[in-house]
Amino acid sequence: MHPIVELENVVKEYPLGRVTVRALRQVNLALDRGEFTVVAGPSGSGKTTLLNLVGGIDVPTSGEVRIDGRATSRLSDRALTALRLEKLGFIFQSFNLINVLDVVQNIEFPLLLQGELSRRERRVRVDALVERVGLQEQVRQRPGELSGGQRQRVAIARALVTRPAIVLADEPTANLDSATGTAIIELMREINHTDHTTFIFSTHDPKVMERADRVVPILDGRLEADTHSRSRAAPVEAR
């Protein structure tokens, strides 16, 4: 079984006026199913850039990113978008919910985009997730009426609703106080345990790093040798 995401000699450059910013330099990484991985590094080290590539939101300048075996730079925007919808779930630093939709509608949204499940099936799945993230009382509220932690729970539910192969979270706790942040990480950890959902998220919070199976340190666009704090880690691919 091949890794769910593979990065091979990935370089990402951003043209910035006359200069070129080299955000990632020769990155190799493989993520296996069921892993709970943290990308850790200081500000500007390239965490977001890395997650963008892993999540098929952006494509590498050179090298290859394969999501579920498909090289993202060879896909059309349409196919890449469809790939994101099928295989990936996203949790954002600023939650990024759709403000005009209530909790249930926000969670259900990706399922409607997919258009595969019946109304009943969607209902069952959304209800289960609402319960899972503990928002039974808030189902008809809109994001504006929720606290930051509640919003991020909605975001987690939305990311999980399509049962994606991998969930990405870019600094999911950065906008939360530390207690709430810890609770959110605990929730993700729990879901990873029970459902074996693959997670990758970035942080520079040491407390968050502690909770990870695997920590991939990043500095100046280069990955350092990563550490596996938990026993059930996958083989290391970084060289």
Added chain:
Amino acid sequence: MTRLDRIALLLWMGVRNVFAHKVKSLLVGGILFFGTVLIVVGGSLLGSVQASMERSVTSSLSGHAQVYAKDAKDALSLFPSGPMGSMDVGEIPDFHAVRETLVAMPGVLDVVPMGILDAIVLQGTELDRLLDRLRDAVAGGRSDEVSLLTWELQNIASGLERDLLAVRTASADPSKEDAEIADLRRVQDPAFWADLAADPESGLTFLESRVAPLGSDGKALYLRLIGTDLSRFEANFDRFRIVDGSRVPAGSPGLLVTKRFYETQVKNAVARGFDTIREARRAGRTLAEDPLLQEEVRRNVRQRRRVLYQIRPDEAEAVRAELLEVLPGASGDLDAILETFLQVDDANFEVRHEVFYRAIAPRIRLYDLAIGDTITLRSFTRSGYARAANVTLYGTFEFQGLERADLTSVNHLVDLTTFRSLYGSMSAGQQAELADIRASVGVDDVARDEAEAALFGGDPNDLVVAPEAEAAPTDTPPTWVRDVPPASDDGPVLNAAVVLDPGSSERLSVSDLQAELDARDLGVQVVDWKRAAGLIGQLVTVLQVVLWVGVAIVFIVAMAIVNNTMMMSVMERVQEVGTLRAIGTQRRAVVGIFLVETAILGLVAGVAGAGVGLALVAGLHAVGIPAVADILVLVFAGPSLHPTLSLAGLVEGILLVLVVALVSAFQPTLLAARTSPAVAMSPKE
């Protein structure tokens, strides 16, 4: 099922977003709202004006279409649109065939032959009329009448002398005035009349040659004539109605003038002054406050001799007595009393108006041309030859609803035969004669102008008489008499009105008629009422252009604002769009979300705007827009316009606004769709 749920979600998001982005929605929605109101109301006014003008024009003159020669030099214009006598539309080559062809088409009711020309009526002055009567009286030896006329002529001479003395003081070289004054004094001298009794001819010649020209100028009335088959005209134009007098008996030369022209151009100036003041006072204006009306009063006082000279001396005393009844304390001769009488004010006007029409009007010639008079119409043919024809003025007419429309009042009606003799057409006899001339001079082709010269001689005042020998280089001077009037189809016809059957299921268009005529190669062109009406018809087109240009400008501005607002809205929402894209929303779907949102806004604004527009039109319909200017009477086909609105007009307005909204939102929407999903990752603020 999912599909429906998706659409439901899309609509839900659209509605919520419209409410969520209040400033944008109010701005864009407001503009679209006013745009719809503008389109709906403007479209309704324009449509109603077009319909009413079409009714005006088609029911008064043009019919549904007009036919005239293909090779006409000028475009046909039923209403005057250039200087007098300037329109040359040629002749329909074979009217009989045109008529047969068109009448055979189902849906065509009739084809009415016409011809337009400008004519002049020269009117003698009051002095001329008195001198004519004097000559008759002298010849008939009626001495009573002669002495009455003597008295009147002396009066007139003394009045004219007073006027001339005033002119003389202002004149740098009074020698001309001095001579004229001497002539007028001679007329006032009883010795002159004694001489006249002895030698009538030299006295009358003196009066006619020296004194008559001193009378105020005889006026020339300009008449734009439509020569037509009068009975067919009346049968086909149901708004036509005789007001005074009677219709022209079939086969007789006859003239009908419009009631409005008759009242404003032909009526005695003083009587008209009374009418004008009365009308103005009825409209709420007062003599005390309105300087224009005060001027009208002063003019009436100045023009009192137009009444004075017409009152016979044997009736002067009776008139004087009746006027004195309402002028206690006034004294002096009739002239002085009239002067006082005509100085009306708000308090006495109604009484004086009544007295004028009771005591004076029946004793004067109230109209320069009286119904029943025989009138000499003069015209000039295209080559400058004068033609003249005597017709009887049978009456006045008007078109119902268009009584006050100046433009429809300028066209008067004559019978075709009279028209043809004024137009200078050649009857069969004349044509035969022209052939003779051709044969005798050995010319194959004699141009019409030359032929006229040949036929009618060079004297422009020459009536339709046998040409003089010098007219043509021919040994045997042709002689001819006027033919019997040709049947209306046979002589020249310049244009013709095609009247369609409104009840017919056939909806004939101009091109249908044209195709049928072309199939027979009849050399005529068909134009719709709008083009046939000339300038006034173009007014509709101009209004149309003005409205649409106005709408276009408003919409371009609206589109720019809507576009800008949407652009800003999209920029504000990049994070939202980036998120949608990141979690797997296709570009098309993003476009869909924005367009649905815009469409909802456009629809709400459009329906609201159409509703308000409808209410406005309904209000205008109930109240009516008054035709404040006389030209508007024609445009509105009546004294006021009651605009209407069709369901199609409403729907069109809403659709147009919707399209405008979507078009102006399209570019910002595409821009939104191009948002990179990566922006979702960058934290807010």
